[in-house]
Amino acid sequence: MSNHITVTTGIYDAIKDTLRRKKVSIGEEKRLTEELRNAKQVRRRDLSEDIVTVNRKVTLKDHTQDFEHEYIFVPSTREKLKKNKYSILSNIALAVVGYKVGDIIDWPFKEGNRKIEIVKVEAWEG
Template identity: 85%
Template sequence: MSDHIIVTTGIYDAIKDTLRRKKVSIEEEKRLTEELRKARQVLRRELPEDIVTVNRKVTLKDHTLGQEHEYIFVPSTKEKLKKNKHSILSNIALAVVGYKVGDIINWPFKDGERKIEIVKVETWEG
């Protein structure tokens, strides 16, 4: 698993703002604060293609629930759950943002800790 997440400055700032506004659980806040402290910030054009970020179609395997699901992560203003477009600041996105294909993350979701694997990341043009 990656030692640190890789995010653009815009995503970094959006996560910081989400933390400031107390939009996550205490466990998630601790985890995100720790990840941001070690995060590597890059320009959008320097972000590797296999990193989970905004405007990417991501296939995740939930080892805890035994399910695989595809998500499209979009800016918060473009979220449309009926079209499988999830905000980059949604719970599932916050768990995996900045990680890369092959990483397995144990994340403290509100309904309990789950083990999530990033199976595939593709650019999504919408």
């Protein structure tokens, strides 16, 4: 399990802006604030390929609800849920962004805590 998230400066700033505009629950806000405090910021080209970020196809296993699902995380303006494209600032993306394959995250979703495992991360060109 990573002891900090690794994000690009652009993603870091976008999450900070989301927090400032109160777009998340209080539990998520506390968790994200703490994660940003300890986050490692890198350039996009220096970001490891197994880390969840924008324009990546990510397979997650939800241990709480016992299912596995593939998500494509895209910029907010490109979100199309019918095509399985989720904004990098969506609830599920905020829970896992900056983590890497093999990490298991306990996340305080609005509907309750869930345990999410990152099974696979791949580059995605859409």
